[in-house]
Amino acid sequence: MPEIQRVLPKYMQIANYVRDQILRGDLTPGDEVPSERQISAEWTVARPTAARALEALRQQGFVESRQGSGTFVRDRMRPNRLARERYSRARDTGKIYPANERATILAADYDAAPDDVAAALGIDAGAQVIRRQRLIHADDEPVELSTAWYAGSLGEQAPNLLIRERIRAGTTAYVEKTTGRRIRYARDEMSSRLAAAAEREHLRLPEPSAVLLVRHVVYDGEDRPLEFTEAVYPPGRWAFETTYPVA
The missing domain is CATH 3.40.1410.10 (Chorismate lyase-like)
Incomplete structure (x- = not known):
């Protein structure tokens, strides 16, 4: 029998949301991403869940941590923007292309x-x-x-x-x-x-x-x-x- 797909864990949903912001160009190389505290408050999740979301982004190569400063989009990020990201950006911002x-x-x-x-x-x-x-x-x-x-x-x-x-x-x-x-x-x-x-x-x-x-x-x-x-x-x-x- 076919099975209904399971929903991704909460931390991965958060990581995917931030990832999509990076791929769409809403967050560009060098931009600071939300902190554990901000993620915890915005998503109503515990701090360990927020920390795990940021760690997933680090492991995937999207962000890097800077001691005493926070977490930032990697300077060497060079993603191709596919149609999916442009549709999403146009829907949410009314603009297809980021500023750069x-x-x-x-x-x-x-x-x-x-x-x-x-x-x-x-x-x-x-x-x-x-x-x-x-x-x-x-x-x-x-x-x-x-x-x-x-x-x-x-x-x-x-x-x-x-x-x-x-x-x-x-x-x-x-x-x-x-x-x-x-x-x-x-x-x-x-x-x-x-x-x-x-x-x-x-x-x-x-x-x-x-x-x-x-x-x-x-x-x-x-x-x-x-x-x-x-x-x-x-x-x-x-x-x-x-x-x-x-x-």
Whole structure:
């Protein structure tokens, strides 16, 4: 018989919450994280539980303690910000990017759907699609090159997709608002490969260089694919997904 998943221990829920703040960019390298006393008061837990949450973050490499000063986000933290973190940040703060990140839209036009794009969107290969490509910098360093595709029929409902300017509310939120299709869930697939010439140029990589490849598909409430994005990230950075109990 299938079993209901057990809830994570309280200390791990707290650690995951702080971890997500770090991954979203709400807490940046060098920022102080809440103390044991603050965590204990805010979460209504005993001090040992708060201490264990901070220790879990230390063991995972997110924070470091400084004698007599407190606990801080590690200076060398270089996480890739995946779509999940950006959705969460946009929902809670109304902003997609933290202060040290910026995005440049490199392309916004119609194109013929490549085979993998057509398969992800559930349309015919070669059908007209909207293509938006962006380059993200963090602290003036290129950290992500991504291309998002949408069915060409969205061009009339969401014309800003075809303008080479940032959509301040976020592209997904804009598509939701203009089409009335509510986002229900998304799926990420991760792999790696050698960077193409254009990717090396944008990400300032030598030849050859490996990149992390993330394919991201967004689905609406009727399980229909709405957006397909392929993003590449330079080496030396990493993606952290989740912490889960092991029976």
